[in-house]
Amino acid sequence: MVRKNYSEEQEKMARFAKAMGHPARIAILQFLASQECCFFGDIHEELPIAKATVSQHLKELKEAGLIQGEIEAPKVRYCINKENWKLAKKMFADFLGQPICKKESCCE
Template identity: 80%
Template sequence: MKINNNIEEQEIVARFAKAMGHPTRIAILLFLASQESCFFGDIHDELPIAKATVSQHLKELKEAGLIQGEIETPKVRYCINKENWVIASKLFANLFSVYATKDVCC
């Protein structure tokens, strides 16, 4: 596996990782990834998430590019950003594969 030292890619991975660095955001991403289409409505009605914190978590995920849509009421429609989801998947796979192929232990 080729180690990628591309600073731009590392910054993208870091941005995605930071956005996913909270259990609530992971729950939101898993919920949205399981939907057949964009979700219309209040996610706090579907997941055990306090209404007061939902918008902040959605904002973080949207700013990182992991979700897209309208997250401000009265327009509420959001879904996984498929293009960035594929990019994140590939970048994280590359990151984890650097060590996965090694047969060493410290």
């Protein structure tokens, strides 16, 4: 079996896409992005998502690098990871801006 080597950028973009591949995670990202600063509190109180479910989704978003979170007892602080957010934005814009086909008439 031949192993395919993907570029670091392809791997990173796929990880971002996977992390954003659930509506609850999109809702969490939209909520955090709408905040003027980091959010101190329980996201499950702000969104219609169960506390255990929120924890799982936050973990996935954090592992992908799209958010940051730190425990500052008794609350947890959550923020968009601005550096990775800008990177994801650029990667997806570049990817989705590519022409679909080299020939205009082939995909009609």
